[in-house]
Structures are given as structure tokens and as C-alpha cells.
Amino acid sequence: MNRLxxxxxxxxxxxxxxxxxxxxxxNDTMPVLEALQEGGADLVEIxxxxxxxxxxxxxxxxxxxxxxxxxxxxxLLFEQLETMRESITIPVVLMGYFNPVFKFGVEKFIGKCxxxxxxxxxxxxxxxxxxxxxxENLFNEAGIANIFLITPQTSDExxxxxxxxxxxxxxxxxxxxxxxAKQNVQQNQIDYFNRVNSLGLQRxxxxxxxxxxxxxxxxxxxxxxxxxxxSAFVKLLGEHGADKQQIKAFIxxxxx
Amino acid sequence: MSxxxxxxxxxKGMYGRFGGAYIPEMLYPNIENLKKVYKEIIDSPAxxxxxxxxxxxxVGRPSPLYLAKRLSDKxxxxxxLKREDLNHTGAHKINNTVGQIxxxxxxxxxxxxxxxxxxxxGVATATACALMGLQCVVYxxxxxxxxxxxxxxxxxxxxxxxxxxxxxxxxxxxxxxEALRDWICNPEDTFYLIGSVVGPHPYPDMVARLQAVISxxxxxxxxxxxxKDYPDYVIACVGGGSNAAGSFYHFLDDEKVKLVAVEASxxxxxxxxxxxxxxxxxxxxxxxxxxxLMQSEDGQITEPYSISAGLDYPGIGPQHAHLFDxxxxxxxxxxxxxxxxxxxxxxxxxxIIPALESAHALxxxxxxxxxxxxxxxxxxxxxxxxDMATYMERFGF
Numbered sequence: 001m002n003r004l005x006x007x008x009x010x011x012x013x014x015x016x017x018x019x020x021x022x023x024x025x026x027n028d029t030m031p032v033l034e035a036l037q038e039g040g041a042d043l044v045e046i047x048x049x050x051x052x053x054x055x056x057x058x059x060x061x062x063x064x065x066x067x068x069x070x071x072x073x074x075x076l077l078f079e080q081l082e083t084m085r086e087s088i089t090i091p092v093v094l095m096g097y098f099n100p101v102f103k104f105g106v107e108k109f110i111g112k113c114x115x116x117x118x119x120x121x122x123x124x125x126x127x128x129x130x131x132x133x134x135x136e137n138l139f140n141e142a143g144i145a146n147i148f149l150i151t152p153q154t155s156d157e158x159x160x161x162x163x164x165x166x167x168x169x170x171x172x173x174x175x176x177x178x179x180x181a182k183q184n185v186q187q188n189q190i191d192y193f194n195r196v197n198s199l200g201l202q203r204x205x206x207x208x209x210x211x212x213x214x215x216x217x218x219x220x221x222x223x224x225x226x227x228x229x230x231s232a233f234v235k236l237l238g239e240h241g242a243d244k245q246q247i248k249a250f251i252x253x254x255x256x
Numbered sequence: 257m258s259x260x261x262x263x264x265x266x267x268k269g270m271y272g273r274f275g276g277a278y279i280p281e282m283l284y285p286n287i288e289n290l291k292k293v294y295k296e297i298i299d300s301p302a303x304x305x306x307x308x309x310x311x312x313x314x315v316g317r318p319s320p321l322y323l324a325k326r327l328s329d330k331x332x333x334x335x336x337l338k339r340e341d342l343n344h345t346g347a348h349k350i351n352n353t354v355g356q357i358x359x360x361x362x363x364x365x366x367x368x369x370x371x372x373x374x375x376x377x378g379v380a381t382a383t384a385c386a387l388m389g390l391q392c393v394v395y396x397x398x399x400x401x402x403x404x405x406x407x408x409x410x411x412x413x414x415x416x417x418x419x420x421x422x423x424x425x426x427x428x429x430x431x432x433x434e435a436l437r438d439w440i441c442n443p444e445d446t447f448y449l450i451g452s453v454v455g456p457h458p459y460p461d462m463v464a465r466l467q468a469v470i471s472x473x474x475x476x477x478x479x480x481x482x483x484k485d486y487p488d489y490v491i492a493c494v495g496g497g498s499n500a501a502g503s504f505y506h507f508l509d510d511e512k513v514k515l516v517a518v519e520a521s522x523x524x525x526x527x528x529x530x531x532x533x534x535x536x537x538x539x540x541x542x543x544x545x546x547x548x549l550m551q552s553e554d555g556q557i558t559e560p561y562s563i564s565a566g567l568d569y570p571g572i573g574p575q576h577a578h579l580f581d582x583x584x585x586x587x588x589x590x591x592x593x594x595x596x597x598x599x600x601x602x603x604x605x606x607x608i609i610p611a612l613e614s615a616h617a618l619x620x621x622x623x624x625x626x627x628x629x630x631x632x633x634x635x636x637x638x639x640x641x642x643d644m645a646t647y648m649e650r651f652g653f
Contacts, residue, residue, distance in 0.1 A: 127278060130278075153443055
């Protein structure tokens with residue numbers, strides 16, 4: 001969590017990149033993470049693949065399916081990341097659906113995250129109320145940030161409530177869509193970002209969904225601490241594999 | 257319709273330790289909104305009047321409660337069949353779709369989406385949409401579209417757009433994912449019409465209330481036909497579990513009535529080719545609900561198998577999980593072969609060709625002991641026309 005805190009305190013235009021663990025081949029998890037750090041990503045979200053990713057579009061669905069076919073699992077992911085802090089200094093967040101985490105055991109999962117130096121977790125379908133009731137203390141004691149999503153349909157009141165119980169940052173879903181959708185930012189989205197910014201929230205925000213090139217990244221950065229690139233990067237991995245040069249060039253195009 | 261009991265959902269949509277609403281934030285406002293209005297709409301006189309009129313004149317209710325004499329002789333008891341197979345479109349599914357379509361109309365929604373496995377719920381949804389003049393999009397697994405061509409054609413003739421779910425295993429669970437994704441992308445004008453007592457709260461409760469007409473009628477009909485005002489047994493098949501939920505609804509608090517749910521065990525509970533979710537007993541989260549489901553060691557949802565497409569769901573409604581947990585209902589399972597035998601037996605003893613789903617409920621007769629004076633109600637959830645290809649293949653007619 002300190003790594004997240006430091007990042008948001010010290011930097012603007014944060015470039016956060018999502019990729020699916022175990023994709024395109026099962027042993028690509030660490031090489032991709034290292035290449036992202038070298039290439040200049042400020043924060044990385046590692047996706048834990050799930051059989052039924054209902055908030056994801058075709059690109060991330062396909063990568064999840066491939067990763068599962070490759071034999072990816074939470075257990076294997078923790079093994080792959082076991083010694084990541086020997087080389088990785090940027091914050092790392094795990095993102096995935098609740099069922100595999102529930103099956104693994106939430107307490108055991110958080111324990112493992114703490115042990116290997118994961119900074120935060122995003123579980124889109126873990127209900128906010130259940131988190132507060134059952135897991136908030138667990139996350140706080142382990143120093144693992146729980147990151148919630150907000151959308152254009154989320155009321156001001158609920159955004160404030162989410163802000164009050166968030167650690168790390170808030171994930172601002174840019175539009176009513178699944179991942180990997182539209183590729184330009186509309187006026188009504190800008191209005192929504194401005195509405196969120198006018199609430200005087202305590203936590204920083206990153207904008208995600210539909211951010212996949214230099215223009216959308218730059219626009220998002222004008223309205224938040226930074227932005228998250230997912231499907232566009234997963235597509236690159238699908239085309240070129242864990243190629244260091246390609247990954248570096250991709251981050252460079254987005255950031256500069 | 258608004259009675260509360262320990263077997264019904266609490267304010268958070270929990271049935272004991274099951275249920276709830278495990279949904280991403282994108283769906284939260286939609287679900288909250290529906291949660292706020294559904295009970296009020298269902299209980300309103302305007303809805304009740306319109307719903308009851310449609311059930312009577314359009315669906316053809318009340319459905320008969322038929323004393324199956326030759327079947328009763330064979331099992332030395334009194335077997336009554338609740339004839340949901342005689343409903344318009346051939347199954348109980350229509351009770352739910354005409355109810356939800358009225359709720360959608362009351363909420364001012366213009367566009368209806370639904371998921372379907374074998375196509376029965378898709379047809380029932382497309383029917384209700386044609387009736388109300390609403391736009392209808394049905395998601396169906398690519399594999400199922402190929403297997404169920406007549407139902408695809410029916411939906412299209414009714415004016416629905418059938419969209420193929422091409423992700424994952426390309427069957428019912430993936431069609432459900434696609435429908436949820438559509439709802440995420442169209443949160444304002446679209447109503448998601450779920451076909452069973454599954455999904456996030458309030459769907460399990462809403463669908464159970466709309467299917468509750470089945471047990472409401474059984475209660476009345478049994479007191480007309482016997483000296484008692486309750487049946488000794490109510491038996492129904494369960495996949496997601498909507499016909500069972502409706503058949504049990506008004507008897508949940510009357511513990512004299514023994515409730516029996518029959519799952520599809522496919523090639524056998526331990527064969528790996530099964531849909532007997534309760535028998536496998538693994539807890540988790542599927543399509544927004546905490547319940548029993550079929551999953552791998554790593555929490556990936558696995559593909560169920562049953563000869564009956566309508567029972568082929570890797571989860572089960574959270575209320576059923578709770579009925580199992582509390583012991584209020586007994587859960588049995590029937591294999592493909594037992595269901596086929598039961599279907600043939602009913603056809604030749606009573607002249608009624610049942611749906612393969614309903615045949616699983618009938619198979620329970622061979623697994624239980626009854627007294628001569630007991631009243632055993634079996635819900636015949638649907639007719640067998642749609643299954644003729646399977647029957648022809650299996651029986652060689």
C-alpha cells in the first residue's frame with residue numbers, strides 16, 4: 001500500500017497497465033511484468049483469469065480462456081510471483097472475479113498477497129456491503145488496498161461512501177461498457193469526470209475502460225491521476241507475445 | 257404474495273447463507289432500481305389485474321390438476337399431475353415472462369434482453385415481447401443455436417433477434433454472461449428478463465413470486481379433489497429451479513407437505529457428466545448469486561451435462577440451496593436413462609408425452625415409497641414436442 005501511496009503522491013499522468021496472467025503462454029507472467037516496469041509503466045494490474053468474466057469484452061475474454069487452457073490458476077500465479085520483489089519496484093495490483101478468490105479462501109488469498117508484496121486487489125463483483133462487513137479489517141490489517149469501481153451511473157452519495165472505504169485509488173469506469181470498447185472520449189464522459197472531481201474525494205482516481213492510445217490516455221490524464229490500459233495491451237501480447245521491445249515501444253507511444 | 261418466512265429472501269436477498277447480489281458496480285444502479293420497485297409493482301392492483309387476465313386468457317390458466325389413474329395404480333398411491341405442459345408455448349416459463357414483461361412496461365423499459373439454453377425461455381420471452389410490442393434480443397450459445405434450430409426459428413418468427421454467444425463453452429452460462437454484458441452496456445433503456453430463480457437479488461425472489469401461481473392453484477385444486485386441503489408430496493425437477501420454486505412457494509411454511517426436488521445427474525452423479533449441483537455440494541458464486549455450483553479446484557465454473565437442455569445449468573437457485581441446507585426439501589437426482597424410462601412410461605400409461613425436464617420429476621416415483629391414501633403432486637413443467645428428436649433417437653421410433 002505504501003508503494004501505491006508514494007506513487008500517487010509523487011507522480012501525475014500515471015500509466016497503469018492491465019494484462020492477463022499466464023498469457024499468451026503460461027510462463028509469460030513474470031517476463032511481461034518485468035518488461036512493463038522497464039518500459040515505464042507506473043503501476044501494473046495482473047488479471048487472474050476466470051471462466052465467466054462478465055464485465056470483460058472479447059479481447060480479455062479470449063486471453064482469459066487461453067490462460068486457463070494454459071493451466072493458469074491463482075495457486076500458480078502466487079508461485080510465479082513468489083520472488084517478484086527481488087526485481088519489481090512498482091506497485092502491483094491483482095484483479096479478478098470473486099469466485100476463484102472465494103474458492104481459494106479470502107483470508108489465505110490476502111495472506112499470500114501480503115507475503116509476496118502485492119499492493120492492492122480489484123474484485124469487481126465483490127459487493128461493497130459484504131466487503132465492509134466481512135473483509136475490510138482483513139485487508140486493512142494486511143495493508144492490502146481494496147480498489148472499487150465507479151461508473152457514470154454511480155450516484156454522488158455512493159461515490160462518497162466508496163471513497164470513505166477505499167484505500168489506494170478509485171477505478172473510474174469511463175462509460176457504460178465492458179472492457180475494450182469505444183476509443184474516443186465523448187463530452188458526456190468529460191462531464192462525468194468533472195462531476196467526480198467536484199466531489200472533493202480523498203482518494204486519487206484512475207480512469208479505465210476504452211483507454212487504449214495516446215489520445216485517450218492524454219485526455220484521461222487531464223481529468224484524473226492517470227489512466228488504465230487493458231484490452232489494447234492484451235491485444236499486443238496476443239500479436240507479439242511477451243516481446244520486450246514491443247512492450248517498451250507500446251508504453252512509449254502511450255506516454256509520450 | 258408478500259408473506260415472509262424463514263425460507264424466503266431477507267432484505268439483502270439472502271436465503272440463509274445463499275443468494276445476495278455479487279455484481280460489478282456497472283450493474284449496481286439497475287439492480288438497486290429493480291429491487292426498489294419490483295415488490296410494489298407486483299403487489300399493485302393494476303399489475304395483478306393485468307397479470308391475472310393474461311394468465312387466464314392468454315396463457316390458459318388455471319392449468320389442470322389431473323389425477324393420473326393408471327400411473328397411480330402402478331405406484332399404489334394417488335398421483336396428480338400439475339399440467340404446466342398445457343400452457344401457451346408449452347411450459348411453465350410463460351408465467352414468468354408475462355409477469356416480468358409487465359414489470360418492464362411499468363418501469364418504462366423499451367428493450368428486453370434474455371438468455372436461453374434450449375430456447376424455451378427465449379421463445380417465452382419473444383412471445384411476451386410480441387404481445388407487448390417491445391424490442392427483444394435473445395442471447396443463445398452458438399452450440400445451442402445449432403442444436404435447437406426449431407426454437408431459433410420460432411423466436412425469429414416472433415420478431416426477436418437471436419444473438420450467438422461465442423465465448424467460453426458457447427452454451428447457457430455463456431449466453432447469460434453475454435446478456436449481463438449487454439445490460440452493462442445498455443443500463444438505461446434495457447430490462448433483463450431472467451428465465452429462472454437464479455442471478456442477483458431480486459431475480460430469484462421475483463421469478464419465484466411470478467411462478468408461485470403454480471402452488472396457489474395446486475392448493476385450491478387439491479382441496480376440491482381430495483378431503484384434505486394440502487398434498488402430501490410436491491415433486492418437481494430442478495435446473496435453475498423455477499418450476500420447483502413456483503410449485504413449492506405456498507407450501508414452504510406448511511411442513512406437513514413434503515417437498516421433493518429432482519436434479520439431473522446425467523450419466524451419474526460421480527461420472528463427471530452431470531448437472532446434479534446439490535449432490536456435488538460445492539459452494540461459490542455464479543451469475544451474481546452465492547449458491548451451490550459446479551466448479552474446478554481453482555474456482556473455474558465447469559460445464560454441466562444432462563440429456564435435458566433445460567436442466568443443464570452449472571448452478572441452482574439460492575432458495576433451493578437453502579431448502580437443501582435446512583432440510584426443508586429433499587433432493588434426489590435422476591440419470592438420463594431414468595428420465596427417458598419415466599417419459600416413455602407416462603406416455604404409454606397416460607397418453608401424455610412429457611418434456612425431458614419433467615421426466616426427471618416423474619423418475620422420482622421409482623425412488624420413493626408412498627401410502628395408498630396419500631396425494632402426490634408432480635409438476636409436469638412442459639410438454640415433450642421439443643424433445644421428439646431425442647426420443648426418436650433413443651427409442652428408435
